[in-house]
Amino acid sequence: MDRTQNDIDYVVKQADTGFQFLQKTDVTERAELMYAIAAEIEGLGEILIETAHLETALPLGRLQGEKARTVNQWRLYADAVRTGLYSEARIDRDPNGQFDLRKYNKGLGPVVVFGASNFPFAFSTAGGDTASAIGAGCSVIVKAHPAHLKTSQLMADAIDRAVSMYGASNGVFSHVVSDSFDTGQQLVRHSCVKAVAFTGSFHGGKALFDLGQSRPDPIPVFAEMGSVNPVFLLPDYLANNFEAFAKQYISSLLLGVGQFCTNPGVLVSVGGEQLDYLKAELKKELQAATTGKMLHAGILESYNRLKEQMIQYDAVRILEEGQNNEAQDFAQPLLVETEASQVLANPKLLEEVFGPFGLIISCADLNEMKQVMEQLEGQITITFAASTHDIRECQNLFALAQDRCGRLLFQGMPTGVEVQYAMQHGGPFPATTDARFTSVGPDAVKRFLRPFSFQNWPNEFLPKELQDGNPLQIDRLVNQRWTKA
Template sequence: MIEETSKETIDRKIQKATEAYQFLKNSTIKERAALMNAIADKIESLGDELLETAHAETSLPMARLAGEKARTIGQWRDYAKAVATGIYAEPRIDLPQPDKQKGDLRKYNIGLGPVVVFGASNFPFAFSTAGGDTASAIGAGNPVIIKAHPAHPKTSQIMAEAITEVVKKQEWPEGIFSHITGISNDIGAYLTQHKEIKAVAFTGSFAGGKALFDLANQREEPIPVFAEMGSINPVFAFKNALESRTEELAKEYASSLTLGVGQFCTNPGVFIALKGEGLNRFVNALKKDISGITPVNMLHKGIFENFEKHKRAASIQPEVHLIAESHTEAQEWQGRASVIQTTGSNFINNHVLSEEVFGPFGIVVECENHEEIIQIAHQLKGQLTITVAATVEDARENSDVINLLKDKCGRLLFNGMPTGVEVVYAMQHGGPFPSTTDARFTSVGADAVKRFVRPISFQNWPDEFLPEELKNENSLQIHRIVDGEIHSGSLKL
């Protein structure tokens, strides 16, 4: 039984978070990085209980969970390293000059205030209680109030206790991190609408993310909602690539489509190509690959039921036929892989077919001509990823399509498949609406910190009252832009 946190308790936690924000405003990037590294160490020390609990609650394999735990630890450490360099503080100093009227100007980024993070169901570690949203928000200087995902409450509790223990040991205010539980949507709405909350981070369905976004914009003081809501992540396969490595491409696509029972937001749900011998061979190879996929338990009953509902909705549309399905019958809560096929014109005119089906389900779109591919590219909604399966010659011949695709996604792949997101600076995990609510930001990689800061400028302030990041001495030894040039030393005034 999941405890439904009362509004009175939520109010108390938010009040403590508001007080903790005042503390964090005066913390340095080095101090916050030290806290983050301590949290990483604590998570690393968590033993088999964490993995076994998550396995019992999510059905995810132990090996997958061990890898995700390592990724989560790495996120805290990588983000801490990035924060400590001052890259997200972005200190800027313009010293007094005879031709400038405003005198001494200094600017840097500070946190927004208390941030609500909604845990995701498909990543119980990396996108949940102790996930990247929590790490990047704290790194930016914000208290975090986590709304635990009801699909893995015990896992969430273990992670929450680990973070709370570190905060207490560091003797920082307890309001820096709070844990909220419950299954009611009212809790999420209440958190988002609370006047002291200054930002929201969410990973999940379009319906959930859009509802939070709308609530946040209806407030007297609107706040940003950084919602990652998934996409169909189409693959555009061009002639030479399709004909030269048909079987290899089919195997890659089937593996990516069914990885983790298709429960990734980068799952490549649509495969688009011109009709012809190459596509025919691809479909035949795909039948063989998909038929051998063994159904596996999905994360929870709700995800399974939604998968079946949306799979059926797409499969019963006119001019659609089944081309591949797992030969093994699925048991309760198991996702059975299947792929349907339709024409380019039907895909263009039937918007049901361009909606995400969260699970091991794909659509092969057979286009009559180049104009249909152009039209599909034109009408695509915003995507997290788009893959171009092509040779260099294909890319030259289809530059008009590729140029359109740049407007439609956050990550554009040249061959390969989109599942698997590298936690590095150059990763962009975010795209145009409706894949996310703000295409300017990523939720993976250290640049995720950018979501939770705002600039503040200090004019003619005595040095002793300035934040450490802007003082003359530069005790933090960070790079700063001084009078338009990169400068890492102290200022000799």
């Protein structure tokens, strides 16, 4: 369904009114709204799970877990907002009365959120982008993902109920349903929109970013655009763990039919007898694994196309194919292999194939592994399957990795993202458009804030976060000292 310019203008003007409403709330009041939204989502019955299952083919158990994660996100972010952590209140007063400066963070303005296809709850209509924007004091306009419109509407209705019961302006949250790319472009171009959040492909995210930058008044577009999340398997660890590692790697590679932004799509190791043992185990594990249905036909088409492109390269050899289920929307997993020298000559081999696809890169030695690391573009994660001995031997490799990702793992696998304060879900371009921020965890709120300073203002007209007496009892930096006084 196409939206006219008048439709879009009305929605955005409403969102601007919602933003003005939120600007009159303090951190405690916004947290209460977020708790109310969490309660409405939690109260959604089996129809939510069943609808999402029918629209996405995600297993019922996975959807139950994702619903719980979504509810917990709203509450965790509300707890963080309530403490005043993101207000970052600062007060500097000259004892002789020469100046009185007070600064805090306030919302940017209306935020457009593009729903993601692979997480219909946690990264879509009522996902972390929406929660963090409202926590920052920004109204939200969600453009629903066309792959799960009924699920999106159920979530939107839950948010609307909470907003209404709270007594907030209708424009605090808006839900736009359209299958037109033009609708999204109109939203990003609108002068009242002040930020954008997106999770999806590089093509889509980069197009939105460029659009945001081309406006007369450029706005931030926080886009998460994909990553191959390489795993570097080091010699000492490989020698002692190849059987267990093979199970772990294949399990992570196939999790969610490979449709996670943290899917470990590249495995890098030094060639030789130990790697040959590992390949044999990987083949065995893949042969025993079952295939799965992808989220929708468009993702399957893209997966098959990119997979075919990859195996057309002479340097790429098929190691093992998973079970081939020819039913509609089912993906066939694939493991391929090549040499580091080929990757160094053709960086396109390191491009993402979104789905259950793994590329094994064999290096001549640790120096060639270092060259592969240097070839990498920005990643969301990099994992080291390593022992403490490996760490001591490869300090330069670890140092290089820190410049190329947002989260560095020691052992384990990158799939399974904890929603915590210390989580960093983002990385250098092209993984995301701004490596300074995360889209998971309470710190996601920071994306939608800007610092604002008052000078010599009467106390009664200041926001509560900055008033004398600290009525909200939040931590503040007063004359260079943290205090609640």
